[in-house]
Amino acid sequence: MKVGVVTFPGSLDDVDAQRAVRIGGHEAVALWHGDHDLRGVDAVVLPGGFSYGDYLRCGAISRFSPVMSEVVTAAERGMPVLGICNGFQVLCESHLLPGALIRNDHRKFNCVDQRLRIDNNRTPWTSAYAEGAEVTIVLKNGEGGFVADEPTLDRLEGEGQVVARYLGGNPNGSLRDIAGISNERGNVVGLMPHPEHAVEDLTGAGTDGLGFFTSLVERAFA
């Protein structure tokens, strides 16, 4: 599959995400924030970083970039979209996902090997995992506290839209230990931890993140 990785001004992990896409067995296609088309990709990754300097709010300016209009339209038609960290923030600001990410409750930037549980393996990004799988994936953020009102949180849990939860202590104040969610359809997933940094034994805490990039293939052959 052709997987587009968007680079915004201030993106940090776009090249790592492209690399993870290739290790996952796909063709990585670089997309620029100013692009008006998605170059025929089958899926899109919005990478981590500090797009537009995190000015105003994280992801607030990126939401209105030309490429995001295309991403929103494609996502609404069912294209798989994965937003990692800053990409998750962009998806919330774009209203493709409910809720918002606010500053960590302890006010410090966090950089840890984080234990997670995959609560929903029925998305195109998580089908490679067993439901309830416990994995370790790098987490690094300053504004990773997931918040939404109570009815929204209840709905996310009731509809199985919580994709991943933090284990072993909440690292950023996210309500109900939520590390990642999906939209109702399941094709759009936002995740605060960084699976693209957990795809090779040489670096990082292992290869538990690889499943996010191999799931697309397994779905195609399912």
Place this chain on the structure above:
Amino acid sequence: MPRVVVDVMPKPEILDPQGKAVLGALPRLGFSGVTDVRQGKRFELEVDGEVTEAVLADVHRMAETLLSNPVIEYFTVHVDETVVTA
């Protein structure tokens, strides 16, 4: 030139870690008696021409689409009549 001010604040139920940090710093500087601090943003929009109802309606749309995130923030709009001199 007229100026329209948009104040954006975190909703009361949303945790405000920055406000908490400021609240924690005040007693260390010898200021007492402050029981809570909420930190927000103030936008000053210089407007070309008169501030009509249509202009204010536009500013409201700007505030709800870009200047604030309605999931976590609320905003107020008012016209600042103070004359700005260079």
